[in-house]
Amino acid sequence: MAEVATVPVGGHLDHSGDLETVKRANNCGFSTVMFGALRLKHQGYCI
Numbered sequence: 840m841a842e843v844a845t846v847p848v849g850g851h852l853d854h855s856g857d858l859e860t861v862k863r864a865n866n867c868g869f870s871t872v873m874f875g876a877l878r879l880k881h882q883g884y885c886i
Contacts, residue, residue, distance in 0.1 A: 841848040852864040854875035864872045 841850070849870035850864070850868070852861065852869050852872040854873055854877075855861050855864070856875045856878055858874070861872050861874050
């Protein structure tokens with residue numbers, strides 16, 4: 840779809856909890872990805 844658009848297009852993956860999906864979106868050219876780590880066990884660290 841982006842190849843034939845007449846305006847700039849960006850793709851965004853929002854709050855994926857699956858690391859493989861995030862990697863795949865990144866490899867497919869998504870402009871941005873957001874990893875949703877809400878379900879992961881808190882390890883006492885901050886990013």
